Amino acid sequence: MTSPFSPAALGPLTLRNRLIKCATFEGMTPEALVTDELIEFHREHAAGGVAVSTLAYCAISPEGRTDRHQIWMRPEAVPGLRRLTDAVHAEGALAAAQLGHAGAVANSVSNRAAALGPGRIPAPMGMSLTHKLAQDEIPALRAKFADAARLAVDSGFDALEVHCGHNYLISSFLSPLLNHRRDGYGGSLANRARLAREVIETVREAVGDRVAVWAKLNLYDGVGTPGPGHSSRLSGFNVDEACAVAQLLESDGHLDAIEPTAGSSLLNPMYLFHGRAPRKAFANAFHGAMKAGLQVAGPIFLKHYPYTDAYLLPLARELRKAVDLPLILLGGITDRASMDLALDEGFDFMAMGRALLREPDLPLRIEADPSTESLCTHCNLCMPTIYSSTRCPIRTGEATAPGW
Template sequence: MSSLLKPLDQGKLTLNNRLVMPPMATSKCEVDGKISKDILDYYDEKSRGGYISLIIVEHSFITQKGKASEGQMSIAEDSLVESLKELANIIHKNGSKAVMQINHAGSAASKDVTGFEPVGPSAVANPRKGNVPKELTKEEIKEIIEEFKAAALRVKEAGFDGVEIHSAHGYLLNQFFSPLTNHRTDEYGGDVLGRIRIHLEVIKAVREAVGDDFPVLLRLGAADYMEGGSTIEHSKIAAKEFEKAGVDMLDISGGFCGYIIPGVNGQGYFAPLTEALKEVVSIPVILTGGITEAQAAEKLLSEGKADLIGVGRAIYKDSNWAKNAIESL
């Protein structure tokens, strides 16, 4: 049997194959982040036929202060749950599982979008944006942890199959993880364990909100690919702690480099990261990064580079990609 077609039945999230559509921001929501007809149509089209076993819905902001961009999806208020149910239902009706990603942009936010001054772990320039945020107090960190907790409960109430905590692409949790942006000298800074303290507190709070049986995923920007940034060695330490804390699946991407590695092409370019992390955790690991052909996905799986394959841009460009890929195997 083809590796891509094999069901995944270890853990809390059972999937009928190994193909994942990773979260990709579309900016198709209403200005205030509410679900629009555009976004419902988009996910309806992408999930049709159930060829993609798991759809991770694009990042949604947990608070206005953490909104990344105009048209971004919101998970910041209880009143949104009803319309989010519609989104979950459409994906389910088409035969795919649906997970929702929750996020705080931190210093990647701008006052023009949020109406607030950007915040971050330390008052140092964001390598992608250049702006210097206000350093978060411990009190404010506690508030953000509560906002993640409330958002995760809304995801569950809306009928999704799991929630994904976003710590990649230079957003807030990733800013804590990266030595480039975390210069704190308190318990939320210093070595890797200090820099992931906020992650572990978020995981614990989310787990309290959703209970033991609800799948919790974490998207980790596992390396910055920048001088003085986070490395795979840091990520190995972090991944083991995340698994211990109750994360059910790791979704691997880049840190401050975003979803690309400068100067590196080829299909599955984050494979060295997922392969190294698979050696230290027993939970499933998702690999993304420039995968455009079913045969490449098949090869990466059969070589044990990952447990699941995320295909982003190819599916974004062609809604029939998954159907054609599955039928070609």
């Protein structure tokens, strides 16, 4: 039986084990540049035993950030990024950079730039509508992805994750609910997948085979019915379409792996996380109209989904049947049993998030003692901390009152 702690190949890389620290936006870059706090965050996870620590979120352009405090890839960011990758490498791990454009999830007020979308769709964080990305603007967008990819490699990153999930820009093009275009980037699934395919091709051409490249791809946006056989314009992007897009991406030959994900930062964020919905804590993370809006709409927008280990596995199985590419299972990987289950089901790697916020050294402790149980309670109180400094409030002793 393959062990989750055995070395494994991912594209040109050899990982020391099969565990990846997934992208969990850190909220530690107030000047849109790397800080010592951010470096220590990733160094601690690398020292804790994962094979790869993923930096999130590296926007390809200023308007592609969810707010102005996020890193965007430019020459001024390289020295700090190099310090971060050096720190991760010193602990024996590899470093990945998540590249993307937030699209309608961007805060146009904070960024002082219009958010982008496949059409004029709501951008709630800026309380505005997006600018429709014109077809003749897409080559410039691709060039920004290429520049960002090259800067990441120059900064010492070993792998790149292209963000095609959560209804960020590329994901919004995939969604039949959000993309109503009538040109070559809308309508049929092949057209809606065109931007994803072009961006991934651009990234690969920019970096060659020097680094691993994988895509974070939505299986389900969290709207309508999640299971196979239910794709429709009203249900958003669903697992049937996700499998078809994954097959297109596989046929293009530019990816080393796919990390399936789910949920929508615009429409249904809790579907990605499962567990308690911290409505009160989310509202308290904002001020003014946003706080009031979340207090009123929280029960609608922040839904409750019961937590189980490996909770995305039922959808991810469909993807496993559809493609031969290596897959990275995300969602509820917290112990040796869930890791072994992922391997038994044909997944090549496992991505861990919240459990590592609570215990960065959890992989080392599970390797030493397979009976180790995670202390993460899946309360999701970590989620609202992304706007200040991502952390587990229980670990830091801040969670003195319920956040629900």
